[in-house]
C-alpha cells in the first residue's frame with residue numbers, strides 16, 4: 018500500500034506509502050505445487066456443496082444469533098495459526114445492507130488438515146457473529162462443532178470438534194467448512210466500511226474494504242495471514258433497483274437475482290458473481306458496493322477502468338491511460354505479463370492510506386487518482402503517476418510473490434517504492450524521475466534511520482499488534498534505497514543483471530511466498546554474482562547505516578573510515594560494519610570500489626574528491642576541513658560539474674552532519690549561499706526542506722528575521738528568473754515547472770515582500786473572477802501569499818472555495834492554504850481550522866493528519882495550538898481512527914518533531930505516557946528521541962548561527 022502523501026511547506030510531491038509475507042510453510046516449491054495440483058479437484062467437490070448450501074440459505078434468512086461465549090482463559094499455543102490446517106479455496110457470498118449498514122457473509126472454505134490429532138479448527142474473526150458452523154467430508158458426512166468460542170486477544174474464533182474430528186482424520190485430509198458470519202459496516206476506514214460523498218447536495222454512500230495488514234478478519238472469517246494463500250470465488254449482492262452494483266478483484270461472470278425471502282421469491286437485489294481468483298492472500302481481497310460511474314481505457318493489453326463519484330469520474334481519464342501504460346511497461350520490464358484479466362482502480366472519498374494494491378481492484382484516496390486537466394498541477398499529475406506505479410508494482414511484488422510474514426514487509430514495500438520510479442520512467446521518460454529519488458526516498462529513510470530507536474529492515478514480529486509498526490519509512494524508503502544501491506552495484510558488473518535476477522525470483526516464486534534470503538539466493542542463482550547475499554545481509558539485518566569519514570593524511574592519501582551514523586553521539590561499543598560500495602568523482606576521474614573494513618584509503622592527487630556519486634550508496638560522507646575546502650571552492654566556481662543527485666546528496670549530508678553535531682552550521686550554509694544560478698528542482702527541494710526544518714527551532718530568536726531574509730535572498734535570483742508566469746505550452750523542462758511553485762511558496766514562507774505582493778495581487782484577481790494568465794500550478798503560491806496576510810475576509814473566501822471545490826487535488830491545495838492562515842493577531846483562524854478538522858462534513862478524516870501537521874508547521878502559534886488540540890481531543894482522535902496506528906503514529910511523530918525544548922519534551926512525554934496510547938511504542942520512543950536531538954541542536958548551534966547571520970547581514974544590508 019501507499020502511505021498518505023507528505024505535504025511539506027514547499028508543497029512537495031510524492032512522499033510516504035504503506036504495504037505486507039512468510040510462515041515458512043508454503044514457500045518451498047514442493048508445497049506450492051501441491052497447492053496448485055489439488056486446486057483442480059477442489060472445484061468439482063465444491064460445486065456439489067454450493068448447491069446444497071444454496072437450498073439451505075434460501076430457507077433461513079434469519080438475523081444471526083448472539084455471539085458464542087468469549088473464552089479468554091484458554092490461551093492458544095501461539096498467536097500464529099497452525100500451518101497444519103490450511104485453506105485451499107473460499108466460496109463467499111457477501112450480502113451488504115446499505116440501509117442498515119450491516120452485512121452477512123455465507124462462507125464455504127475448503128481446508129486441508131495434515132495433523133491427524135487436530136480437535137479444534139482455529140480461524141481469525143474480529144467483531145463478527147458466527148453461526149451455522151458445519152464441517153463436511155468429501156463423501157457427504159457432516160458434523161457440527163460441540164461448541165464455538167472466541168479468544169479475543171489474538172482475534173481467534175475456535176470451532177471445537179473434539180474426537181469427532183480426530184476420527185475423521187484417520188483416512189482423509191480434505192474438508193469443507195461452512196458457516197454464516199455477520200457484522201457492521203462501520204465508519205472507521207478499515208475492514209468493510211462505509212464512505213460518503215455529496216451529489217447535488219445529497220449525501221451518497223458506498224461500502225468498501227481495506228484489509229492490509231490484518232483487517233480481512235473483521236469482514237469475513239478467514240485464515241488471515243499472508244502465507245495462507247487460497248483461491249477465492251466471490252459473489253456480492255447489491256440492490257439494483259436503487260442503482261447499486263458490486264465490483265471485486267476478478268472480472269464479473271454473471272448476474273443473478275437474489276432469492277432470500279422466506280417464500281423463495283426475488284427481493285430486488287442482484288448477485289454479482291466473479292471469476293475464481295488465482296492463489297492469493299486474504300489481505301488482498303477487495304469488494305465495493307457503490308453507485309459510482311467509471312471511465313475505461315482499452316488501449317493496452319487489459320481493460321482498465323477507473324471508478325469514481327459520477328460527477329467527477331471524467332477526471333479519471335489520466336489515471337486510466339497511465340495505469341494501462343505502466344501495467345504493460347512492467348509486464349515487458351519483468352518479462353512476466355500482468356496475470357489478472359482486468360484492472361480496476363477506484364477513487365475513495367474516505368481512505369486511511371494513500372492507496373492499496375488489492376489484486377485487480379486497487380483502491381485510492383480520491384486525490385491520489387483523479388486529475389483535473391483544468392485545475393490540477395503538474396506536481397499532482399506526477400504524484401498520481403507515482404502512486405499508480407507503486408500499486409501496479411505490487412501486482413508483481415506483493416501479489417504474485419508475497420512476503421511469508423510481516424517481518425519481511427520491506428520486500429513488498431521497499432520493492433514497490435523502488436520500482437515505482439522504473440514504471441514512471443518507462444512511460445514518462447522526459448520527467449527524469451529517478452533524479453528525485455534522493456529527496457523523495459533516500460533522505461526520508463536516513464532521517465528515521467539516524468535514530469537510536471530505528472530498526473533493521475527485517476525484524477522479528479512476535480505479536481500481532483506490532484505488525485502495523487512495520488509500515489514505516491524504513492520498510493518503504495530504506496528498502497527502496499538499498500535496492501537502488503544493489504541495482505547500481507550489479508549493473509556495474511554486468512548490464513541487465515539486476516532485472517534478470519528479479520525475473521528469475523518472480524517466476525520461481527509466483528503464487529507463493531518468499532523471504533529476503535530467498536530473493537538474494539535467486540538472484541545469485543540466475544546471475545552468478547555470488548557476493549550479493551553477503552552484501553545485502555549487511556544492509557538488511559543491521560540497524561542503521563554508516564557515515565564514511567574522509568580525511569587527508571600526511572602520506573599523500575585520503576583515509577576513509579566508517580561508523581554508524583547517529584544524530585546523537587554513538588554508543589562506545591559500536592562495532593557495526595557495512596559493505597560500502599565506494600564511488601569517487603574527481604576533477605578528471607571517476608573511480609569505484611567496495612570496502613567492508615573499518616578503514617581504507619585512496620590516493621590523493623590534489624584534486625577535489627566527492628564520494629558516493631549520485632548518492633547511490635545508502636551512506637553519508639563527512640569530509641575533513643581540507644577536503645571540504647576543495648569541494649566548496651569547486652562548488653563556488655561551478656557546481657554543475659556535480660550531477661543534480663550529487664548536489665542534492667552533498668546538501669542533504671551537510672545538514673544531517675550538522676544535526677548530528679559533526680560539522681558546524683557554517684558548512685551547509687556555505688553550500689546554500691552559493692546556490693545562485695541553481696535551476697534544478699532536486700537540489701532546491703533538499704535545501705528548502707532542510708532550511709524550513711530549522712525554522713521551528715529558531716522562530717523565537719532575535720535573529721529569526723535575518724534567517725528568513727537569508728532564505729529569501731538565497732531564492733532571489735531563482736524567483737526573479739521563474740516569476741509567476743508559466744505558459745502551458747512552453748518547452749520548459751519538467752524540473753523547472755516543478756520548481757516554480759516550490760520556489761515561490763518558499764519565498765513567501767520566508768516573508769519575501771515582493772513575492773507576497775505579486776502573489777496577493779493574483780489572489781485578488783482570482784477572488785474577483787478576473788483572468789490572470791497564470792497556471793493553476795501556481796495556486797499553492799498564490800494562496801500562500803493570501804494566507805501570509807491572514808485577512809478575515811480572505812480566510813472566509815478560501816474556506817468557501819474549499820467547500821465548493823469538486824476537484825480533489827485542488828481541494829487539497831485549498832486546505833493546505835487554509836492551514837497557513839492565522840499569523841499575527843489572527844490566532845482564531847488556527848482554532849477555526851482545527852475545529853473544522855473534527856467535523857467530517859467539512860474536513861474528511863483522511864485529511865486529519867495532513868491538516869494537523871500543516872497547521873503545526875505554519876507558525877509558532879500553529880505549533881502550540883495544534884499540540885494543545887491533540888491533548889484535548891486525544892480520546893476522540895483515538896476513537897475516530899480506531900487506534901489505527903498509521904494515522905495516530907503519523908500525527909504524533911510529525912507534530913512532536915517540531916518541538917525542541919526540555920519543557921516541551923517533559924510535557925509531551927508526560928502526556929503520551931499517560932494517554933494509554935500503546936505505551937512505550939516505537940513511535941513514542943522515536944518522537945521523544947527526536948525532541949532531544951532538536952534540543953541539542955539548539956544548544957550547540959543557535960549562537961554560531963546568530964554570528965554567521967550577523968556577518969551575512971552586514972554584507973547584505975536590508976534595502
Ligand SMILES: [Zn+2]
Nearest residue numbers: 018019035036
Ligand atoms: Zn505499497
